[in-house]
Amino acid sequence: MVRVSENKNDFASLRFIPRFLSRVYQTHPGLFIGNVFLRLLKSLIPITLLWVGKEIIDEVILRVDLDTSDLNRLYWLIGIELLLAILSDVFNRLISLTDGLLGDLYSNASSIELIQKTAKVELASLEDSEFYDKLERARQQTTSRVSLMSNVLAQIQDIITIISLVSGLIYFYPILIVLLVISIIPSFINELKYSQSSYSLQKSWTPERRELDYMRMIGASDVTAKEIKLFGLADFISSTFKRISDKYYKANKKLSIKKSLWGGVFHILGDLAYYGAYVFIVLKAVAGLVTIGDLTFLAGSFSQLRNQLQTVFSRFSNITQSAMYLQDYFEFVDMDFSSDNPEQYRAAPSEFNHSIHFDNVSFSYPQSEKMVLSSLTFDLEKGEKLALVGENGAGKTTLIKLLLRLYEPTGGQILMDGVPIREYRKEDYQKMLGAIFQDFVKYYLTAKINIAVGNIDEEHNIDKIKDAAVQSLANDVIESLPMGYDQGLGRRFKKGAELSGGQWQKIALARAYMSDAPIIILDEPTSALDARAESEVFQRFIGLTKDRTSIIISHRFSTVRMADRILVLQNGSILELGTHKELLANPKLYAELFELQAEGYRE
Numbered sequence: 001m002v003r004v005s006e007n008k009n010d011f012a013s014l015r016f017i018p019r020f021l022s023r024v025y026q027t028h029p030g031l032f033i034g035n036v037f038l039r040l041l042k043s044l045i046p047i048t049l050l051w052v053g054k055e056i057i058d059e060v061i062l063r064v065d066l067d068t069s070d071l072n073r074l075y076w077l078i079g080i081e082l083l084l085a086i087l088s089d090v091f092n093r094l095i096s097l098t099d100g101l102l103g104d105l106y107s108n109a110s111s112i113e114l115i116q117k118t119a120k121v122e123l124a125s126l127e128d129s130e131f132y133d134k135l136e137r138a139r140q141q142t143t144s145r146v147s148l149m150s151n152v153l154a155q156i157q158d159i160i161t162i163i164s165l166v167s168g169l170i171y172f173y174p175i176l177i178v179l180l181v182i183s184i185i186p187s188f189i190n191e192l193k194y195s196q197s198s199y200s201l202q203k204s205w206t207p208e209r210r211e212l213d214y215m216r217m218i219g220a221s222d223v224t225a226k227e228i229k230l231f232g233l234a235d236f237i238s239s240t241f242k243r244i245s246d247k248y249y250k251a252n253k254k255l256s257i258k259k260s261l262w263g264g265v266f267h268i269l270g271d272l273a274y275y276g277a278y279v280f281i282v283l284k285a286v287a288g289l290v291t292i293g294d295l296t297f298l299a300g301s302f303s304q305l306r307n308q309l310q311t312v313f314s315r316f317s318n319i320t321q322s323a324m325y326l327q328d329y330f331e332f333v334d335m336d337f338s339s340d341n342p343e344q345y346r347a348a349p350s351e352f353n354h355s356i357h358f359d360n361v362s363f364s365y366p367q368s369e370k371m372v373l374s375s376l377t378f379d380l381e382k383g384e385k386l387a388l389v390g391e392n393g394a395g396k397t398t399l400i401k402l403l404l405r406l407y408e409p410t411g412g413q414i415l416m417d418g419v420p421i422r423e424y425r426k427e428d429y430q431k432m433l434g435a436i437f438q439d440f441v442k443y444y445l446t447a448k449i450n451i452a453v454g455n456i457d458e459e460h461n462i463d464k465i466k467d468a469a470v471q472s473l474a475n476d477v478i479e480s481l482p483m484g485y486d487q488g489l490g491r492r493f494k495k496g497a498e499l500s501g502g503q504w505q506k507i508a509l510a511r512a513y514m515s516d517a518p519i520i521i522l523d524e525p526t527s528a529l530d531a532r533a534e535s536e537v538f539q540r541f542i543g544l545t546k547d548r549t550s551i552i553i554s555h556r557f558s559t560v561r562m563a564d565r566i567l568v569l570q571n572g573s574i575l576e577l578g579t580h581k582e583l584l585a586n587p588k589l590y591a592e593l594f595e596l597q598a599e600g601y602r603e
Contacts, residue, residue: 013323016330017152020323024149027105035098039153042091043160045084046308047168050300052081058293099150106149110329117333135332148322151315158312165305172290172298179277180306208244215241277302348428351518352416356380356403356549362411363395363402372398373572375412380549385542387563388553389590394569396553397437400523403551404433434515438524440508444490447478447507454511468513471540473533474506502533509537520550538562557594566590 025032056077063071118135169176219237278299285295356379363373373395380386388396401407402414405426413420421429434454443450451468452459459465465485469475481487481497488496489507499507512520522541538552538559554560561580568576568583568590576583576590583590 454514
């Protein structure tokens with residue numbers, strides 16, 4: 001079954017073309033102006049060549065009739081035609097060169113704009129599938145719209161050429177224009193109709209195409225290869241891909257057949273009109289009403305004009321389709337992700353003086369009625385090391401996300417020294433916190449950059465990077481690599497070195513030591529380390545963050561007990577809060593989990 005979303009108005013989407021050209025112009029004004037000037041000159045060459053060709057033929061016939069050897073004018077005309085042919089080739093090459101350079105510059109600029117815009121999007125929006133579909137369509141336009149620039153500028157060039165050719169036909173026989181319109185318009189309407197249908201099909205299938213891309217990725221990736229082999233998932237993945245791709249193929253096939261069928265019918269109609277005009281011109285020549293040179297000029301003008309118009313109408317169809325895709329990009333970059341005026345926010349301090357207070361904080365994820373956190377009230381004192389404990393799904397990581405302002409509480413508020421943190425500019429506030437998560441990102445870049453992302457402003461401070469590596473025990477890993485800190489990590493790129501899970505975690509932990517933030521958060525970043533290595537890491541961490549506030553999430557109680565206080569969550573609520581000794585003395589969840597883990601070691 002073909003699903004087509006509600007169509008956008010083809011011509012309405014063209015309103016984005018001037019803005020698009022303005023963006024292209026801004027990338028390099030000199031190249032853009034040069035490109036337009038070259039196209040203007042190139043647009044006048046076809047009519048000039050036809051006229052010079054007409055004059056050459058008439059001159060040849062004249063010289064034959066007069067039986068004269070005076071061929072100077074003929075030589076001049078041939079020389080002019082040769083010069084025009086050379087200029088045409090030179091202009092084409094320069095236009096292609098400037099098109100390519102401008103296209104690259106625009107692609108780079110739009111990609112940077114998209115990256116910067118995406119950084120402002122709330123995490124909740126990125127986790128919404130419909131919003132992510134919009135982002136995916138916008139992302140595709142940063143590279144695929146490069147050809148749009150060439151098409152729009154070529155369209156302007158061809159329209160000027162068409163005007164010059166039409167003027168020549170009107171000068172001789174205006175009726176030829178009527179036949180020309182009959183030969184072109186039906187095909188144009190057909191192209192326009194199906195370009196809109198094609199866009200609608202592409203848009204409505206965005207989720208499925210993303211799923212196809214995902215299946216391609218997991219079906220041919222070093223990350224998933226082990227499990228695919230172990231669990232025999234190749235047939236499942238390929239059959240899922242085939243099922244979805246076959247549906248899309250059938251929908252697109254039906255549309256393509258209709259477009260080709262009607263396109264053929266209208267092309268035949270155009271051919272009949274064209275050859276009717278051709279017969280008309282020939283009969284005029286036979287009747288002696290036009291010269292042989294005029295015949296070649298008219299036939300050539302009509303033929304070229306028909307080809308130019310077909311190109312223009314076909315390209316217009318492509319431009320309107322591209323403009324509809326371009327609309328996805330501009331609609332995304334125009335989205336306002338700040339509901340308030342930035343001037344209303346306070347500048348966040350570089351340090352807080354007393355405490356961070358959770359005041360009856362509750363939270364549920366968007367489009368979900370389930371409360372992940374419910375009525376949390378506690379204080380995090382300055383300089384304190386607080387551990388979060390709880391079974392999976394208790395809400396530990398969600399609590400951290402609220403503190404980091406990746407989400408905003410749906411109830412209650414978080415205050416820093418009595419000031420609600422939502423009153424601070426988010427970017428400034430988030431600089432006060434450094435966090436490493438269990439699902440940290442493995443950047444397939446150099447070891448140096450992988451550490452420096454913890455404080456990217458210090459990416460050239462190699463001494464600080466090395467010091468952070470020593471503190472996280474990553475220095476031994478890096479020094480064993482062939483290129484040391486300049487070694488690329490991961491197998492995505494040539495000469496990249498793959499690391500074990502534990503080695504990656506040490507690299508990620510170094511990011512925490514790069515941060516100058518007064519608050520450091522470690523959310524199970526040592527799960528791939530053995531007990532001895534994790535203990536050493538946390539002992540170092542406690543010692544090296546003596547003057548800073550920190551929050552630790554870990555399932556190993558040998559690590560948790562190092563904290564000043566331990567907060568125990570159960571089903572999104574605070575069950576216990578106290579020191580390790582205090583909680584062991586109270587026979588609740590913490591004591592139960594501690595005993596279960598200790599029993600496992602004793603066995």
